[in-house]
Amino acid sequence: MSTILEMRSITKEFPGVKALSDVTLTVEQGEIHAICGENGAGKSTLMKVLSGVYPHGTYDGEIILDGTTAEFGSINDSEDRGVVIIHQELALVPYLSVAENIFLGNETRNRFGMIDWNAANRKAHALLERVGLDENPTTPVGQLGVGKQQLIEIAKALSKEVKLLILDEPTAALNDDDSEHLLELLRQLKAHGITSIIISHKLNEIEEIADRTTIIRDGRTIETIDMSEPGSTQDRIIRGMVGRDLEHRYPERASVVGDEVLRVEHWSVDHPTQIGRQIIIDASFNVRAGEVVGIAGLMGAGRTELAMSIFGRTYGRNIRGEIYKDGKPIQVRTVSEAIGHNLAYATEDRKHYGLNLIDDIRHNISAAGLPKLAPRGWVNGNEELRVAEDYRGSLNIKTPNVLVDVGKLSGGNQQKVVLSKWLYTDPDVLILDEPTRGIDVGAKFEIYTIINKMVAAGKAVVVISSELPELLGICDRVYTLAFGRITGELPVAEATQERLMELMTIERDQPLPTKETAS
Amino acid sequence: MNAIDSVRDILTRNMRQSGIVIAFLAIVVLFAALNPNFLSPTNLTNIVLQYSYILILAIGMVMIIVAGQIDLSVGSVVALTGAVSAVVVIRQGMPWYVGVLAALVVGLLVGIWQGFWVAYVGIPGFIVTLAGMLLFRGLTFLVLDNKSLSPFGGTYYDIANGFLNGLLGGNGFDVFTLVIFGIAVVGFGVSQWRTRQGKIAYQQTVESMPLFVVKLVAVAAVVMWFGFQLSISRGLPIVLIILAVLIIAYTLVTQKSVFGRHVYAVGGNRHAAELSGVKVRKVNFWIFVNMGVLASVAGIVYSSRMNGAQPGAGNMFELDAIAACFIGGASTTGGVGRVGGAMIGGLIMAVMSNGMQLMGVPQSMQQVVKGLVLLLAVAFDIYNKRRASVLR
Numbered sequence: 058m059s060t061i062l063e064m065r066s067i068t069k070e071f072p073g074v075k076a077l078s079d080v081t082l083t084v085e086q087g088e089i090h091a092i093c094g095e096n097g098a099g100k101s102t103l104m105k106v107l108s109g110v111y112p113h114g115t116y117d118g119e120i121i122l123d124g125t126t127a128e129f130g131s132i133n134d135s136e137d138r139g140v141v142i143i144h145q146e147l148a149l150v151p152y153l154s155v156a157e158n159i160f161l162g163n164e165t166r167n168r169f170g171m172i173d174w175n176a177a178n179r180k181a182h183a184l185l186e187r188v189g190l191d192e193n194p195t196t197p198v199g200q201l202g203v204g205k206q207q208l209i210e211i212a213k214a215l216s217k218e219v220k221l222l223i224l225d226e227p228t229a230a231l232n233d234d235d236s237e238h239l240l241e242l243l244r245q246l247k248a249h250g251i252t253s254i255i256i257s258h259k260l261n262e263i264e265e266i267a268d269r270t271t272i273i274r275d276g277r278t279i280e281t282i283d284m285s286e287p288g289s290t291q292d293r294i295i296r297g298m299v300g301r302d303l304e305h306r307y308p309e310r311a312s313v314v315g316d317e318v319l320r321v322e323h324w325s326v327d328h329p330t331q332i333g334r335q336i337i338i339d340a341s342f343n344v345r346a347g348e349v350v351g352i353a354g355l356m357g358a359g360r361t362e363l364a365m366s367i368f369g370r371t372y373g374r375n376i377r378g379e380i381y382k383d384g385k386p387i388q389v390r391t392v393s394e395a396i397g398h399n400l401a402y403a404t405e406d407r408k409h410y411g412l413n414l415i416d417d418i419r420h421n422i423s424a425a426g427l428p429k430l431a432p433r434g435w436v437n438g439n440e441e442l443r444v445a446e447d448y449r450g451s452l453n454i455k456t457p458n459v460l461v462d463v464g465k466l467s468g469g470n471q472q473k474v475v476l477s478k479w480l481y482t483d484p485d486v487l488i489l490d491e492p493t494r495g496i497d498v499g500a501k502f503e504i505y506t507i508i509n510k511m512v513a514a515g516k517a518v519v520v521i522s523s524e525l526p527e528l529l530g531i532c533d534r535v536y537t538l539a540f541g542r543i544t545g546e547l548p549v550a551e552a553t554q555e556r557l558m559e560l561m562t563i564e565r566d567q568p569l570p571t572k573e574t575a576s
Numbered sequence: 577m578n579a580i581d582s583v584r585d586i587l588t589r590n591m592r593q594s595g596i597v598i599a600f601l602a603i604v605v606l607f608a609a610l611n612p613n614f615l616s617p618t619n620l621t622n623i624v625l626q627y628s629y630i631l632i633l634a635i636g637m638v639m640i641i642v643a644g645q646i647d648l649s650v651g652s653v654v655a656l657t658g659a660v661s662a663v664v665v666i667r668q669g670m671p672w673y674v675g676v677l678a679a680l681v682v683g684l685l686v687g688i689w690q691g692f693w694v695a696y697v698g699i700p701g702f703i704v705t706l707a708g709m710l711l712f713r714g715l716t717f718l719v720l721d722n723k724s725l726s727p728f729g730g731t732y733y734d735i736a737n738g739f740l741n742g743l744l745g746g747n748g749f750d751v752f753t754l755v756i757f758g759i760a761v762v763g764f765g766v767s768q769w770r771t772r773q774g775k776i777a778y779q780q781t782v783e784s785m786p787l788f789v790v791k792l793v794a795v796a797a798v799v800m801w802f803g804f805q806l807s808i809s810r811g812l813p814i815v816l817i818i819l820a821v822l823i824i825a826y827t828l829v830t831q832k833s834v835f836g837r838h839v840y841a842v843g844g845n846r847h848a849a850e851l852s853g854v855k856v857r858k859v860n861f862w863i864f865v866n867m868g869v870l871a872s873v874a875g876i877v878y879s880s881r882m883n884g885a886q887p888g889a890g891n892m893f894e895l896d897a898i899a900a901c902f903i904g905g906a907s908t909t910g911g912v913g914r915v916g917g918a919m920i921g922g923l924i925m926a927v928m929s930n931g932m933q934l935m936g937v938p939q940s941m942q943q944v945v946k947g948l949v950l951l952l953a954v955a956f957d958i959y960n961k962r963r964a965s966v967l968r
Contacts, residue, residue, distance in 0.1 A: 371851060392853040402851070410851050413844030415911045424841055425852040431834045438832065439774045446778075478852065 061086040061221060061252050062107075067118035069102055069111065076102045077116070078276045084221070089243055089253045091267035091284075093260070093294050095469075095497040099276040100256050104223050108142040109135040122221075139220030143210045145229060145495075151199030156181035158198050159213045184212040188242055204235025211242065222246065223254045228262060229495045232356045232523070240266050258497050260291040272297035299499045307530030308502065310509045314533060315346035317384065318517040319400070319486045324378035326359075326366040336362045336373060338541045338565075344486060344517040349508060351528035351549075352521045353557050354538035360521045361405055363538065364488050368402040369395040382485075396425060401484035403475050405491035405521070407468070411475045414464030418456060419445040421463050421474050426481040448477035453503060469500025476507060487511060488519045493527060505531050525554045540565045595956065596905060596920050603924060607931035614931055617809030620802065625736065625881065627926035628815045629654065629874040631919055633897035634904075635826050636870035638918040639863050641901050642830075644843040644910025645694065645701030647864070649686075649708030650871045650897055654890030655716040657682050657875030662725040662885035665732055672732035679872045679879075686712065687868020695860035709894070717887045726884025734814060736881035741811030750807040757803030760820070761796045768792060815877055822873075827915045839863060843910030899946070900925055903953040924949065 062084040069077040077099045084090045094100050105111050107120065109129030120127045122138055129135045132142075149158050156178045165180065167173040181194035188208045198206060207227055214222055224243075228236040240262060243253050257263055263270055264284070272279040272294065279297045282289050295306075320343040328334040336359050344350040354360040365372035367380065369392035380387050382398050389395045395402070404410040412421055422445045423430055430441050445459040452473045456466060463474055472492065479487060489508070493501040508531060512518055522528050528535050528549075535552050537545040537560035545560035563569065607614045633650050640647045657679040665675035686708070693704040727733070743752040768788075775782050782788070806812060830836035838859050841849035850856050874893070879885050904921030906913025925946060932942045 368851075369853075391855070392851060393855065396853045404851060409845070410847045413841055413848055413911065415907075416840065416844050420837070420840070424837075424849070424854075427834050427837060434834050435828075435832050436834060436837060439778045442780065443778050 059086045060084070061123060063119075063121040064103070064107065065119040065121065067103065067106055067116060067120075069099075069106055069116040076276055077106070080118075080273065080276070080278050082271055082278065083281070084252060084254060085269075087247060087250050087252055088268040089247055089255060089266055091263040091270040092254060092256045092273060093258075093263065093270055093298055094273035095298055095499045098273045098298075098497075100273055101225060102276075103273065104142060104225060104254070104256065107135070108132055108140055108223065136217055139218055140223070141214040141217055141219040141221070142223040143207075143214060143225065143227065145226040147203070147206050147210055149198045149206055149209060152197055154195045154197055155185070155192060155201075155209055156194035158209060159184060159194075159216050161213075163216065180216070181212070184215050185209075187215060188212045189238065189245075202235070203230045204232065204238065207231065207235070207239060208242065211239075211246075219251060221252050221254065223256075225256045226258065226495065227255065228257065228259060236262065258495070260294055260498070263294065264289075264291055270294060274298060274300055295498055298497070306498070306502065307527075308506050308509055310512070310531075312347070312533050313513075314348045315515065317343050317345045318382065319344050319519075320381040320384075321367060322379045322381070324363070324367070325376070326362060326373035327375040329372065329374050336541050337366065340378075340538070340541075340543045342536050342543060342546070344519055346485075346515050346517055347512050348534065349512055349518045349520060349532045351532035351535040352519060352538055353523070353525060353528050353535055353561055354521070355523060355561055358538045358561070359541040360523075360538055361490055364402055364490055364519075364521060367395075368392065368400060368488065396482055399483060399485040400488070401425075401479035401482055401486070402488045403472075403479050403490060403492060405494060407471050407475055412463045412471060415462060417462055418449070418454065418459040418466070418474055422448055422459075422477045422481060425478050426483075429481070444481060445477075448473075448481070452477055452480075452507060467496075467500075469496035469503070472496055472500070472504060473507075476504070480511070484516065486517045486519065488521070490521045491523070492520060493522075493524070501527075525557055528552075528557075529554065537561045539563045542569070544569055596903070596917060596924070596953075599953075600920050600924050600927070603927055603931070607927065607934075611931065611934050614934060615805070617805040619930070619934070620805050621809050621813060623926055623930050624813055624816050624819075626930065627922065628736070628819050629878045629881070630893060630896045630900065630926070631819055631922045632822060632870055632874040632877065633893060634900040634918040634922045635822055635915055636863075636867035637894075637897040638901045638904070638906055638913050638915055639826075639830060639836075639839055640701065640867055641898070641906045641908075642843045642910060642913045643839050643860060643863050644846070645860065645863070646898065647690075647701060647705045647867050648894050649690065649705040649712055650867065650874070651890040651893035651895075652709045652712035652716065653683060653686050653868060653871035654875040654878055654893055655885070655887070656686070656712045656719065657872040658879030658882075658889055659716045659719045659725070659885040659887070661732075661876060661879055662728070663719055665728055666725045666884070672728070672730060675728075675732060676735075676876055679876050680869060683868045683870075683872020683875065684865065685868070686871070687865035690868065691861035691864035694864055695857040701860075701864070716889075720885060720887050722887055724884055724886045726882075728880060728883050732880055733883050734880075735818075736815050736877045737883075738814045739811035740814060740817070748808060749804065750811040753807035753812040754800075754803055756812055756817075757800055757806075761799055764795065764799075765792050815881075818873070818877070822870075823915060823919060830915055835859070835862070840911060843912075845911075896925060897922075899950045902957075903950060905957060907957075908954075921953070924953075 060083055064080065064082040067077050067080045080099065080103060082103065092100050106116050109132050112130045113128035122140070127138060150161065153161070159181050160177050164172045165177050178194040185192060185194065188211050190205060190208045192201065192205065198209060227239055231239065243266060246253065255267065267284050269281055269283055271281045274297070282293065322341045324337055324340040325335060326337040328336050340363060352360055362372050366376050367389065369389055370376055371392060380389055387398050389398060389400070408414060413424070419442055423441050427436065430436050442459065448454065449456065449459055454470050454473045456470065463471060466474065492504050508518055520528065520532060529552060532549050535547050535549060535557060536543050537557055539561050542565065544563045547556065613619055637647060637650065660682045661675035661679040664670050664678045665672060690704050690708055693699050694701045740752060741750050744755060745751055772782050772788060830839065838849065838854045841852065841854050842856050842859050846856055878890060882889065900922035901913060901918045902908070902921070903924055904917030904919065906918065928946060928949065929942060932945065
């Protein structure tokens with residue numbers, strides 16, 4: 058086996074921060090090489106150095122590709138040498154067809170300088186076959202799911218004669234099936250001699266697919282592990298990433314459950330545009346003070362729709378059902394009313410629904426609780442800053458100060474800003490939608506600790522998640538949601554992943570299990 | 577933090593803002609060097625009088641742009657409100673304040689009309705106000721019967737052409753003007769001092785004491801010099817007082833009020849704002865109502881300045897106001913922009929037009945230069961943003 062890539066002593070400094078310090082990475086021809094590290098460890102920076110986003114000269118160190126020194130001035134230079142990076146946020150144009158996207162910027166022209174669409178579609182078809190996607194090349198990309206879009210990105214990379222494929226968090230937005238399909242594809246590409254570098258937080262995937270794993274922590278290479286050796290387990294990787302033994306992935310909590318705080322009964326919601334299509338059907342659940350209640354559901358089960366329809370009717374139409382707060386019926390017609398009733402909802406989609414990325418941490422934290430800072434309509438700026446600084450300290454938001462734009466923070470720190478925003482509204486009930494999506498192990502642990510602090514303070518927390526180990530690790534009680542119906546309710550002591558998965562896959566025409574078997 | 581580091585820190589952190597201020601000062605120095613009359617008391621007064629209505633429009637426009645919208649109708653609204661006022665005062669012979677009131681009411685109604693379509697029907701501001709541009713221009717022609725009306729005369733004429741002068745006497749210069757400017761400078765100094773004390777109380781970094789004093793003294797010197805120039809000319813223009821009150825009020829509203837914060841939140845991320853309890857529709861509605869009213873204020877000032885109403889008044893004003901906002905650092909995608917920036921942007925346009933007019937540059941050339949300045953200002957902005965993101 059020969060070495061395809063060697064990055065020697067890469068050091069990259071930004072004013073005031075050393076993002077990478079003397080990082081070394083060696084990738085063998087034809088392997089799948091995983092890079093692990095906490096958010097902010099420097100993984101993405103390293104890949105940006107490799108792909109020419111940070112051009113040669115802005116960093117120290119040497120890149121040797123296929124035995125020759127590479128000095129990339131731009132992404133085009135690196136792509137010419139067969140290095141293609143696929144970013145976490147996909148770069149496809151939703152209104153263009155699959156073929157148009159694949160050949161965007163790389164169009165096949167006939168002798169008149171016009172694009173030969175027949176040839177392009179034919180080639181696209183062949184590429185789609187290679188990635189195992191049975192779609193018409195003329196379909197607009199926006200009509201396809203995220204999983205398929207990811208495959209189209211790979212097809213696009215293949216069209217550029219890729220030798221070294223870099224995938225940044227490729228499965229973060231994918232469900233289990235799509236993830237499995239993607240990993241299988243990487244294995245096939247490997248069989249065809251394509252080397253892959255994969256950045257992922259999903260350690261079970263890495264354990265499954267990677268030949269070797271390089272761990273980066275605080276901008277330094279910690280070690281490269283050969284995954285075929287015994288003892289190369291997830292725990293070993295975690296140890297390297299956080300620099301300590303993470304004995305428990307979920308912090309301990311003494312559960313002191315009090316009175317019921319929120320009860321939702323017979324909740325039904327229709328699709329906002331498709332008349333007659335019911336998204337939530339007769340859902341009922343409750344949560345008590347000091348309790349963490351989980352809602353487990355697969356993608357498309359209606360988890361977010363359930364939460365958002367409750368939170369000020371921000372989703373759906375023809376919403377029916379009752380909400381009781383502290384035993385009394387309440388009306389929650391708008392978000393302000395929801396906040397007024399001390400409800401809070403932290404969205405699963407931080408970037409689109411949770412944060413103003415072009416504004417600073419301070420203003421994002423105060424966004425929902427602004428009336429508290431402005432008793433007479435005028436914001437007390439100094440107090441606002443103090444509040445933001447308080448949360449930076451107590452939630453450990455890693456930033457030099459709170460005047461930094463939120464868009465520049467890592468996922469874990471962004472999530473902490475979202476939580477700060479809602480904690481500042483003094484909620485009694487906090488609904489957290491996928492609170493740990495796309496963030497690293499260390500930050501996850503911190504988020505769990507924050508959840509524990511909240512319930513210890515007598516708040517009620519609802520966690521929506523598709524990660525079953527997470528729900529089992531932090532909840533007192535778990536509801537399952539399948540195809541818009543609550544299909545079961547289990548105390549965590551009786552819940553197992555298998556049992557939950559069974560309940561999560563009950564289709565609409567199947568009968569629900571009776572209460573005895575469900576609890 | 578020592579003084580030099582402190583200066584560098586301020587400059588880099590506010591590159592966009594300070595860059596524009598530096599550009600403004602450079603343009604002033606350039607024209608002053610090219611033409612000795614540029615900084616004469618009379619000409620400085622003229623600049624204020626000639627561009628006040630664009631600055632008033634830019635105040636409302638910057639809020640619209642921050643919210644991620646645009647208003648193309650303000651030029652037509654200036655014409656319509658001026659026309660209504662002229663009909664009331666000149667044709668009907670009503671007192672001047674009835675004309676002012678009528679114009680304000682029309683501006684309010686225009687704002688409600690456009691706000692309704694944008695906020696509650698959900699049509700983009702670009703379309704609604706493009707329609708409004710035609711609609712209100714047409715109404716102006718109808719109201720005026722295709723004819724110009726003049727003159728206003730009297731108190732109405734003084735709104736944009738009058739001066740407060742001689743109230744406290746003075747020999748060769750107006751003491752009253754100087755007193756007002758003195759109060760303004762002291763007020764500025766006190767508010768800066770309180771901000772600084774507040775920051776210290778909350779353990780934030782502040783610039784070093786000598787730098788703080790130098791900054792205050794420099795601002796005070798420039799402002800007092802400007803005040804002195806006015807006082808040895810015709811005194812304090814009434815329109816400058818209107819403008820100053822509006823700038824101060826709207827700076828406070830945008831930077832310190834809950835409503836202002838909501839405007840930025842909507843422009844930065846509409847969905848996130850909505851899910852944080854911001855009533856997005858209300859915000860959109862009120863910024864257009866506000867714009868309508870401010871356009872009517874500009875209409876009053878403009879018709880007063882022209883001493884009458886013409887069917888073609890205010891043509892292309894919307895573009896000057898929009899350009900002022902973008903030169904002043906507002907973002908085309910919303911969420912970013914400040915009243916102060918838009919004012920500097922407007923002044924850059926004003927100073928350039930005035931300077932070129934003094935030098936006898938033909939109208940055609942003036943347009944070319946203004947177009948290039950707008951383009952370069954936004955290019956500079958993008959360059960800075962890119963640099964800032966690479967620095968990260």
